[in-house]
Amino acid sequence: MADALILGGGLAGGAAALLLARAGKSVCLVERETGPHHKICGEFLSIEAHSHLADLGIDAAALGAVPIDRVRLISGPVRIDAALPFTALGLSRHILDEVLLERAEAAGVTLERGVRVLEMVGTRVRTSLGERSAGTVLLATGKLPVREGGQERKEKDSDRYVGFKMHYRLSRPAQEQLAGVVQLTLFEGGYAGLQMIEGGCANLCLIVRRSRLSQIGRNWSDMQAMLASLPRGGEWLCEAEPLFAKPVTIGNLSYGMAPACRPDDPVFRLGDQAGMTASLTGDGMALALRSAFIAAECLLEGKDAAHYRQRHRAQTGRQLTRAMALQRVLEQPVLRTMGVGLLKMRPGLLTRFAQGTRLGAYPRLPERVMVAP
Ligand SMILES: Cc1cc2nc3c(=O)[nH]c(=O)nc-3n(C[C@H](O)[C@H](O)[C@H](O)COP(=O)(O)OP(=O)(O)OC[C@H]3O[C@@H](n4cnc5c(N)ncnc54)[C@H](O)[C@@H]3O)c2cc1C
Structure with a gap:
């Protein structure tokens, strides 16, 4: 039995x-996908995210990531350009997550691919290849809830x-x-992020x-037509060549802190399983790594896991609260119009918002967690 059983091989x-x-430690990681795959993500690596990757010995720029140092907000006919308070990077998850798994395997992790977690009861895990258990279970299956103790998680x-x-x-x-x-293009009922990634390609991700x-319609063509018809921000689509046969999609995204678990819950819940921050702040990957x-x-x-939850909340709570407040403002048409009007007059505020929704520096790394490349 491994010291740690990790469910999900994302960041x-x-x-x-x-x-x-x-x-x-002896570690076993189970991942449902059999190989490299695309994931719903804007692929914007914030300064905190690529610093954490550097702490892990992964140089995102060496993998082809492109620098991003400006933000453009589009809402109706309004376009606002501002500097980012840091240099971010654009890199596909297809490359990034795979490199991380390769490094993990090289460090001795037993990687089981093509194995799906079906249900958990405490630290007993039922997978598509039978039951698994370990001294410690870390749940890192991302955006959607896993069935636990015979029940689906209830969403608000x-x-x-x-x-x-x-x-x-x-x-x-x-x-x-x-x-x-x-x-970032705001539209009624959602928003879209567009940026360059490696290899001269661009990533469009929207909710x-x-x-x-x-x-809007029934299929991806209708969605693209809606984006192309916006007064600004969709012009690039008319000459763009899609690189997948169909878009990657995910339903039922639920943002914010995950519902509270029992105080004696022994499971370590990581990344989006602990809470999903507003995507438009581009800090979800940093939170997952943190x-x-x-x-x-x-x-x-x-x-234990209770202690982990405390430390996790202390370090990530502020980012989540601020990011969610921003998302809620942008969801309200009246507040959105007022906010965009203000930003138009003072574009520097956009830089301040980008700064104010950061995860913040990691307290000094303990010797044992600091890793050599
Ligand atoms: C629309 C959108 C745009 C975003 N844009 C950005 C951005 O630009 N920048 C940013 O920093 N963050 C962004 N995020 C957030 C970011 O994508 C996530 O916060 C981050 O991927 C979380 O990492 P994770 O490891 O928790 O989950 P994931 O990266 O989702 O990894 C979960 C892994 O678990 C596996 N898995 C899932 N279910 C099972 C199962 N039952 N059994 C076994 N394996 C399973 C999956 O295949 C996957 O490999 C965005 C999120 C959304 C929704």
Whole structure:
């Protein structure tokens, strides 16, 4: 039996596996996908995210990531450009998550691919290949709830978001327009992020309320047509070549802190399983990586899951609260119009918002969690 069983091989699971294996723990990680895959994500690596990757010995720039140092907000006919308070990077999850898993395997992690977690009862895990257990279970299966103790997690919000993502090859002028920029387009019922990633490609990732989606249409062509018809921000689409046969999609996204669990819950919940921050702040990957650092730190100090939850909340609560407040403002048409009007007059506020929704620096890394490349 392994010291730690990690469920899900995204950023949170991969990073926790790597940290624990490098510290000498035996780790088994189960991942439902059989190989590299695309995930719903804007692929915007904030300064905190790529700093955490550097702490893990992963140089995102060396993997082809492109620098992003400006933000462009589009709402109706209004376009606002401002500097980001840091240099972010654009890199696909297809590359990034795989590198992390490769490093974890090289550090001694037993990686079981193509194995799906079906249900958990405490630290007993039923998978598509039978039952698994371990001294410690870390749940890092991402955005959607896992069935626990015979029950689905109850969500507060009935009109949840649906997410879409597509990679494109852009025309030369469109590439030039987008170089170094993350473009956020607000529209009724949702928003879209567009930016360059490695290999001269662009990533479009958007969320839309389910109720609004049914008005827009039935398929991806209808969604693209809606974006192209916006007064600004959709011009690039007319000459863009989609690079997937169909978009990556996910339904029923539920943002905010995950519902509270029992105080004696023994499971370490990482990344999006601990809470999903508003996507437009581009800090979800940083939060996922941070949760892996905190979990590894706690486990190596012999602390339990309750202690982990406390430390996790202390470090991530502020980001989540601020990011969710911003998302709620943008969801209200009146507040959105007022906010955009204000930003138009004072674009520097956009830089301040980007700064104010950061995760913040990681308290000094304990010796054992700090890892050599
Ligand atoms: C629309 C949108 C845009 C976003 N844009 C950005 C952005 O630009 N920048 C940013 O920093 N963050 C962004 N995020 C947030 C970011 O994608 C997540 O916070 C981050 O991926 C969380 O990492 P994770 O490891 O918790 O989960 P994931 O990265 O989702 O990994 C979970 C893993 O678990 C596996 N898995 C799932 N279910 C099972 C199962 N039952 N059994 C076994 N394995 C399973 C999956 O295959 C996956 O590999 C965005 C989120 C959304 C919704």
